[in-house]
Amino acid sequence: MRSILIPVEEHAVMGAVLETALLLARKFDGYMEGVALGPDIAELVAADFSLSGVVLDDRTRRDFLDHGRTFFETFMAANNIGRQREDAASPSFGWLSDTLVSDNGIGEYGRIFDVIAIGRPGPGPRQPRKSTLEAALFESGRPVLIAPPFPRQTLGETIVIAWNGSTDTARTIAFAMPLLTRAKDVVVLNIPGPRLPGPTEDQLAKSLRRHGAPARVVLIGEASKSAGAALLETAAMLGADLLIKGGYTRSRLRQFIFGSVTSEILAESNLPVFMAH
Missing domain, CATH: 3.40.50.620 (HUPs)
Incomplete structure (x- = not known):
């Protein structure tokens, strides 16, 4: 399990997702790739959500991207995780350019990773969405690692x-x-x-x-x-x-x-x- 995809979104479990993914990466000297997870505009419009006009705004999209990348890279720096190198013999990380990816996009892009790390879905605006889990689970053909609200100290013992x-x-x-x-x-x-x-x-x-x-x-x-x-x-x-x-x-x-x-x-x-x- 050398490659882990981590959809990054502003929710209450995001820190636990990163902690859980890092535990897995440490076991296999794995590579963790972050990607900014954002609303799917077409899906919002089809569902007649009032937010559809907001997410079309370039500034809002940039906020999603910048916040997600900063949160992800700050976590990696705090844990002394370096950027990916071809000869890396320790956990490393990378970021998927300046791209905002929808739930369906996570399912598609996740097909080239060994596992996708996400948070345990819950009700409320500050919780991971079940639609993210379902897209990763049903569309990627890959396993998902679902992090609980509070991270554990070990994984797989x-x-x-x-x-x-x-x-x-x-x-x-x-x-x-x-x-x-x-x-x-x-x-x-x-x-x-x-x-x-x-x-x-x-x-x-x-x-x-x-x-x-x-x-x-x-x-x-x-x-x-x-x-x-x-x-x-x-x-x-x-x-x-x-x-x-x-x-x-x-x-x-x-x-x-x-x-x-x-x-x-x-x-x-x-x-x-x-x-x-």
């Missing part, structure tokens, strides 16, 4: 895998293999309730051990809590600092109607989540 037998989770695990093989502890958790047909938790753990990952199985018993709450509680008890979860096994429409473990984790998780679709 104790990893929990939410296993439900789905192809989405299998794909996410494949993307996460560099992290899994470096972890001190990898715990495969079952998700309570109905599950898809496929390999068991023990079979997954055995497969991971073949790759050198220290995998073991912990079963979550039936509880009065929801599956998502039980999973997050167990992860906290295990001291996990990263959760691996497939993204949206059901269609987004069915998620909206029935709810889901994924939606609950995105709303409540206080640890970083590594997710792919």
Whole structure:
């Protein structure tokens, strides 16, 4: 995981996103590229938002760009991270020119990166937008690293895998293999309730051990809590600092109607989540 794309936007979790991305970059001597995230003008106009006239203003666009770049570069300087060099043997950073990129643009540009780091979506104007997560998750073909509101001190020391037998989770695990093989502890958790047909938790753990990952199985018993709450509680008890979860096994429409473990984790998780679709 040598390349990390970081959409930079003015929200309350931006500092935690950068801290989380830096933890990942330090593990792999990775390159972090910042890009200014701004409103998609065409989408705003189509949705009849009153802001559409404002974002067309060149000065407003320049403010988005300048603020994002200054915030990003100040963080890198404070952490002694240098600019990208071809022979760099330590974490480095770069910035995508003077370009304001929309959510859809993040999904497109993210296809050439190993992972996209974003904040956990939340309600309110000062929170990361769910549309950014969905564009990165569904349009890039790459995994996303979702930072919680408050950054952790470590990343990938104790990893929990939410296993439900789905192809989405299998794909996410494949993307996460560099992290899994470096972890001190990898715990495969079952998700309570109905599950898809496929390999068991023990079979997954055995497969991971073949790759050198220290995998073991912990079963979550039936509880009065929801599956998502039980999973997050167990992860906290295990001291996990990263959760691996497939993204949206059901269609987004069915998620909206029935709810889901994924939606609950995105709303409540206080640890970083590594997710792919």
